[in-house]
Amino acid sequence: MKIVKTIIASSIFSLYAMSAFADTQTTKFLIFLENGKQAGEHVVQRDDSGLIKVSFVFKDNGRGPELKEEIRLGGDGLVSEFKVTxxxxxxxPINESFRRDGKQAQWQSTSEKGSKQVDGAALYIPLNSSFEIGSISIGALAASPNNQLPLLPTGTLSQTKIAELEVTNGDKKQKVQLLAQTGIGLSPSFMWATTGxxxxxxxVIVPGYMKALEEGWEKNADAMAEVQKSAEAKVLNDWAKRLQHPLQGLTVIKNTRIFDSDKATVGALSDVYVLRGRIxxxxxxxxxxxxxxAEIDAAGRIMLPGLFDMHGHVGRWDGGLNIAAGVTTVRDLGNENAQVQLIIDEVADGKLLSPQIVPAGFLEGESPFSANNGFVIKDLAGAKNAIDWYAQHGYPQLKIYNSFPKEILKETVAYAHSRGLRVSGHIPVGLRAFEAIDAGYDEIQHINQIMLNFLATxxxxxxxxxxxxxxxxxTADIDFNSKTVKNFVKTLKDKKIALDPTLATFAFLKQKDGDINEPFATIASHMPPDVSRGFSVGTMKIEDDAALKQHEKSYAKxxxxxxxxxxxGVPIVAGTDELAGFTLHSELAMLVKAxxxxxxxxxxATKNGAIFTRTESDRGSIKVGKLADIILVDGDPTKNIEDVRKASVVITRGFLMYPSEIHKNFGITxxxxxxxxxxxxxxxxSNNALGINEAVMQRYFNSAKRD
Incomplete structure (x- = not known):
């Protein structure tokens, strides 16, 4: 490791020395959120010595990465030296580097170290990087005869042109192209590039969330986003056609054992009939x-009601992962309003492989730390206007966020209740959980918001x-037997305040960089290599071993x-706020650990999900007349919760889907x-359908003719 560090330090010094007298060209990208607020910038400097320097910053919701990169390209146009801090x-802290010398490639970061003999072209994919690696890949793939490129440490990247658009900047005009890259992550990556x-x-555009464009060309973002949405829809519609199998007429699922979500027990072998999407x-x-x-022989498999993920931020590419996990309903707890409405419409039309969505309206206050989804308001009038919009669009719940003005919280909650909405959320700055409950909250998101009740001032x-x-x-130092804690627990119980703890998501609080994050340990071997590689990247600043032990103790508590x-007796719901589908299984494992x-x-994950989305009349249990939201699982998840990952068949919205087919589509084993x-x-x-012998019926009709 010392040798590698010495080589890298020497190479970076030489890069600076060579660039001291070089001419520099600068390209700046401005990053905006969907509501138009600037959230960062991506600045690229290229000099005639071949050195590329990048400064990248992105801040939303009071957090975000800040990166500095130094890159040198080889004669093949690919990265020969790279460093990011x-x-x-x-x-x-981020400190990652790569160097290729001839056929020898070596890399290291705070979480990994590796080397590889390489013949021919290959592009290193950092664990942490700006947009510039994507830019380099665009040019390299365009120069490749088959639009494919080997990756380091492993994998292959492919690129396809999807669409073209003319953009303007004052008197300037140019054509840009929309490209789709596959081979990194679990869904295609869409990027806009110059032509030639x-x-x-x-x-780079993430519809419904973020737009990053070259400075001066920002006004083209909306038109580009519409082209990209349409292009993505074509791919997603194809997935839906291939992976959703319509159930025609009456289907019987034979020899299954039904999980009774009211009693939390498994019954005797039964046959379940599905007609027009209902039992x-x-x-x-x-x-x-x-x-x-048609029939399916379950061969003794357990049938579960469709699972609920009670804390999603749904995207169009998440649906397949959720369905493959047996998640048939997702409560969306914060999104760009037009985007989530689009998704709901696409699901209703059968054009999107997805669970059904129960939306919660997002309400935030203005501040430098604001999250920028839903409505960001200044005063009570703005809050009421937002609540009216959500009520008119059928939202059963409101979610309040960190920067919401505490002075108008109680009146806002009361108005939401008057419009029929439940109210949940984070705790607005300056308050603690007990004060939000006093103001009328029905539910609290995240275990950290509960812990802050005892820790924040x-x-x-x-x-x-x-x-x-x-x-x-x-948290490690909180006495759960203290009067303060016991009184708070009694308040939660007496007022029936639900908790959405997202324990699996918060496992990152105690993850040591380089060790796999606990919620993903059992699935890593099934994932594409670049995805499983990312599971070992720690995101929390943990100073030393003593701090790590304290974090571990806090998380355990x-x-x-x-x-x-x-x-x-405090109501608990199961939500994720992380990798779709898989994290819900991990959340259930954490509940068992609890x-x-x-x-x-x-x-x-079934009955409580239905209760707190107000869908209990349709979902949450397997009963005649309810929606046929059904999962068949291998093994017995009522004894071993990890068996819930073994969904073999999922039925919802009148479609049958095989998780194995969906996973293969994502490159997942x-x-x-x-x-x-x-x-x-x-x-x-029809006579046979009534169980009447055809010969008997024929004799009857013959006799009738004689009469």
Whole structure:
């Protein structure tokens, strides 16, 4: 490692020495959020010696990365030397470097170290980087004869041109192209590039969230976003057509054991009938089947009601991961309003592989630390206007965020209740959880917001990283048997305040850089290599081993506290706020770690989900007349919660889907290899459907003719 550091330090010194007298060209990209607020910039300096220097900063919601990069390209246009330093979204130090000398490539970061013999072209993909690596890849892929490029440490990157658009900047005009890259991550990466023999990055757009464009060309962002949305829709619609299998007529699922989410028990073998998206009958296994069009032999597999993820921020590419995990309903807890409405419409039309969405309206106050989804308001009139919009659009819930003005909280909550909305959220700055409950909250998001009730003071700025740092450092010292804590727990119980702890998400508080994050340990081997590689990147600043031990103890007490709350009768719901689908399974595992039985954890993810989304009349249990939101799982998740990952069949919205098919589509190794298949049944006459012998009927009709 010392040798590698010496080589890198020497090379960076030489880069600076060579560039001291070089001419420099600067390209600046401005980064805006969907509401038009500038959130950062990406500045690229290139000199005639071949050195590229990059300064990147992005801040939203009181957090974000700050990076400095130094890059040198080889004769093949690919990275020969790379170094990035800075801080991650949550303040962890970043120090990563790469060097290629001939066929020898070597790299190291705070979480990994590696080397590889390489023949021919290959592009190093850093664990932390700005947009510039993407820009380099665009040019390299365009020069490649097959638009493919080997990656380091592993993988292959491909690039396809999707669309072209003319953009303007005053009197200037140029054509830009929309490119889709595959081979990194779990979905295609879309980038806008210049055209010509040597294309480079022109802009990056995340529809509904962020737009980064070259300075001076920002006014083209909306038109570019619309082209990109349309292009993404074509891919997503194709996925839906291929992976959603419509259930025609009556389908019977034979020989299954139903999980009773009311009693948290598993019943005897049954046959479940599905017609037009609903459960039409439940009969003992082996009962006569009358007129079914198709059947599935569950062969004793357990049938679960569709799972609820109660803390999503849904994107169009998340749906497949959720469905493959058996998640058939997601409560969206903060999004750009037009984007989530688009997703809901696409789901309703069957054009998007996705669970059903239950939206919660997002309400934030103005500050330098604001999150910028939903409505960002200044006063009570603005808050009421936002609530009216959400009520008119059918939102059953309101979520309030960190910068919301505490002076108008109580009146805002009362108005939301008067319009029929439940109210949940983070705790606005300057308040603690008990004060938000006094103001009328029905639910609180995140375990850290609960811990801050005992750790924050009115002066604590919980809009900053302190909302993570304080709980990580000091929860270990909280006495759960103290009068203050017991009184707070009694308040939660008496007022039936629900808690959405997202324990799996907060495991990052105690993750040591270089060790795999606990929620993803059991799935890493199934994931594409570049994805599993990212599971070992720590994002929390943990100074030393003593601090790590304190963080570990604090996190363990957070898990313990959720178990205490459950045993006291405080309602718990299962949410993620992380990698779609997989994290919900990890959340259930954390609930089991907190002291719930696996069956109780499943009850939280089904029955409680339905109760607190107000969909209990349709979902959350397997009963005649309810929606056929159904999962067949291999193994027994009521005894081993990890078996919930083995979904073999998912039925929702009148479609049947195989998680193994979906996972292969994402490049994920399936968790189930031989799912039970949908088998068409031989068409029968209506007489047969009634169980009447055809010969008897024929004799009857012959007799009738004689009469």
């Amino acid at each position: 800075g801080t991650s979204t949550f303040g962890a 023999d040597k294309p480079r990055l022109f802009g 039409s009958a439940i009969l003992p296994a082996g009962s006569p089947v009358r007129g079914a069009n 009115p002066e604590t700025d919980t809009r900053t990283l302190d909302r993570f740092n304080l709980p990580a450092k000091k 957070m898990v313990e506290f959720v178990g205490r709350l459950y045993k006291e 002291g719930l039985t696996p069956a109780q954890a499943l009850q939280v 399936p968790f189930v290899n031989n799912p039970p298949q949908l088998t068409p049944l031989k068409p029968v006459s």
